[in-house]
Amino acid sequence: MAVVEPAPSFSLGPEIDQAEAKAGGRGRGRWRNNLGTWIPAGLILFVLVACFLGPTLLSLPSPVGGNILESNQPALSPGHILGTDPNGNDILSRLLNGGRSSLWIAVAVNLIGLAIGGTLGALSGYVGGIADTIIMRLLDVLIAFPSLVLTLAVAQALGPSMTNTIFALAFFSIPAFARVARSAVLRLREMPFMAAAQLSGTTARRMLFKHLAPNIAPQLITFGMLGMGIVIIIEGALSFLGLGIPDPAPSWGNMVATGQLSLSATPMLVVWPSVALLVTVLAFNLLGENLRARWSGR
């Protein structure tokens, strides 16, 4: 398999992307063992199961429409392991249901980015020439656009809802994936086996699907893992600002935001969703870094 370098960064999360690229660089084997992959993968699985099956399995109360008389119950009170919020809703239920929307949004945004951005970038890099220039300039504009501003505007324009949040966030994931795919293709084009395939008269279709796609897939998937973390954070930010998942439906972001209002009285309202955010993002980052280290073949 072609040895591929860590992907370049993009404006959404250059921090993570580039730092991981370097930290995952040659010469170290610490994260490369199996444990380094399986622990974060297991953690992600746990979060997924908890969020999607947890509410049913534990027969938790509904995350909304709680009884105001049961508000602000402490943790470990009967029927409410983590207690209730000021509206009398079960915190654990809100946490898990909120996580469900965060994860849905993250998956959807990354899949859209992968499908549209990945294809666009790969084609752009493969075809080259004027088409490449135009596509990349357009993406440059999107990237230079202050990320949060764009999402804010889109969310405002379309009103807060899950679908619109996905739509707004796709604005970044598309150029980001496009950049990664393009640079991967550009690097691949330099590889001897590509020239060989081309010389032997391989059709463009076959070229794209047989030679390019499998070789850039690892990079895109790795990037998608880091992207999951980034999207979860940004979705949280939007919900925090009241522009993502609309109240009273729960999301980690709006749970943090409402908790902030009574930070000194009931700090746990902020702590629980914060921990959930941190653990989930951390798991995706660790997994992404690991896959990168593995697939870069060092």
Add this chain to the structure above:
Amino acid sequence: MTATATTPRVPADSRGPRASRVGRVTGSPVLRLVVKRLLMAIPIMLGVTVLTFWVLSLIPGNAAQQLLGPEATPEDIALLEQQLGLDKPGVVRYLEWLQGAVTGDLGQSIVSRQPVSEILSQRLPVTGEIVLLAFVVSLVLAIPVALLAAHKPDGVMDRISMVVSTLGLSVANYVLALLLVLVFAVTLGWLPAIGFVPLEDGLWPNLRSMILPSAAIGLPLFCFYTRFLRGDLVDQMQQEEYVTTARAKGVGSWSVLIKHAFRNSSFGLITIVGLNLGALIGGTVIIEQIFALPGIGQMLLQAINTRDFVVVQAAVVIFALVAVLANLIVDLLYAVLDPRIRYGSS
């Protein structure tokens, strides 16, 4: 790997002096570089402003409606729209705005009728101070930590810095901000939870109001710089032959790290810092909201809520301009610092 006993004899010249590293801006003098970069920035800035106008035009409702409130009659609204120039087609409004913008006139707020330049002069210093504090402190701390970590890869310092930076890169800044408030303002009571004290009221009160917001932005940044620099330094130390040359000369391990490896790593660091600055200023929006700081980010949120598109447009221009300028400065720094570019490469 077929040949066993042969190494292809590659003439030195055909290899080139590490073409990939040198190839950034080969041979172009500094001035040409600046002009080229500025020319490239123009279409990007145009694109960004057009996009903003377009996106804003999609938002339902306009400033006239927002100003007059839900009880206003359609006639009142139409009249105010006319007064504010909101009845003209979007293209015309954009061109008018652009005409003003290129001459440095960003218009006046639709809502408060204050000139945008005046608003900016109040708001920019606040945001600038947070960003600058976060940026400088994180960089100043990151460099020694990264050097310590890279001196002994997998040593104690390295492991600690790795764990801290992994955590720091996974925490959302709004979460961090609230946790900082919870600990340092609510529990310990050392620092104010919210609010801004201007510099005129004294340096220390001003700094006190800035510490938590700057930390919320700076801590992840510190992790990021540390991690990047540590990785690059280790790469240099382990893979670059000039490091072996230095060691073969008898240079001590700290000198090799600082005088040789860091010198080369600093170029990568500069690039990252520049790329990051754009994202950094965007990140202030939510922090200013949490800490109730009267900066550009808060202005932007208010302006979006009141459909004050002239002000929104100004904020977007500022943000994009910072990103573009940061990249330009990086390229310039490169050109000034990196001898391979300064002298053009052979």
Add this chain to the structure above:
Amino acid sequence: MSKRTATYASGDSGVSEGVIDPVSLGKPSRASAAQPGEPLLVVEDLRVQFTRGGRKINAVNGLSYELTPGSMMAIIGESGSGKSVSSRALMGLLPPTAKITGSVRFEGRELIGMPERDMRALRGGDIAMVFQDPARSLNPTMKIGAQITEAVKLHSDLDKKGAHARAVELLKLVRLPAAERRFHEYPHQLSGGMRQRVMIAIALAGEPRLLIADEATTALDVTTQAQIMELLVELQQRLGMAVIMISHDLGLAASYAQDVVVMYAGRAVEHAPTGTLFANVRMPYTHALLGAIPALDREPHSLFEVTPGQPPDLSALPKGCPFRPRCPNATDKCLDDPPLTEHEPEHWWACWHPVGSGLGNDPGPRAGTGPLDPAVAADDPGLADGPDEAAGPGRHHTPNGEQR
């Protein structure tokens, strides 16, 4: 312990018995512990093992050789035979993942396990090294003058001005054109050959008694290659330092070196004065190397071609002689490790059935063609008409006759 002054004068004036005087380490005047007639460097059973991804890679497996002061010795062997690793091991330049055992004595001082502080004074002081790729070996962000001055300062008490003067002097010594001007230039502004001259100047800064040139000319074109080799030979004689030249290039070794060590799978398999070796090859591997020179190629600096078979897997070496899987002479006897023995005066080899012994499966001199066929080598006048001559002063401008 006699103090040596900061000149390149006699290196053999010492009289003491290899006692280390830590006080003198790293000073401009250094102790020379070597007795006249004693080897400068004695490598004994050197072993280097890397661990990578759970696999153990035995890069060097019991390497032994001796080096005469002031002489030029070549180490040859195919890629991966451990030439670079072994020479870096003796300078302590290997990454911490390397496990090094055995003994390397330089002027009587044991280098393996030497504290880093002492080792540092030695590096670039007594022992210096020049690397293969001059484009990568110099720090791209430092002026070459600064890079040389740094080395000068580390190994002398000279002040800034003195170090500068010395650095320029060194650049002149390696005959870098326009030394004063080049002093303020960056590596990328120099050609490959000039960069390698700078590397040599850096190496000379500490007035070393041993210079290791690890394929110092491989990355250069043929003309430059010859110039750099001439320079090395000239410096070796003028400064009385010993040189180990590591190379793939048999012709190059034959032209310039007085002794040749042939390495295979991390050990020395044959070691002899150049003339003896080429006149009387005994080790089948060396023989294969020589046979692999294309007959029609009269170029003196030929690379050797493919030797049949695969180079050994360093993480799973065969039992006994490592060359066994590829060796035409191999027998069951070869399942025992052949020791490196001085079978003939000054001629060492490690083989149970050397070429020409008629033992094993060796049919002796054979007719026909093929890479292992001595007749091919005989066709090459450069080697067959007198391998002695190949190394002698006549043919390849080798200046070492008067050295011995």
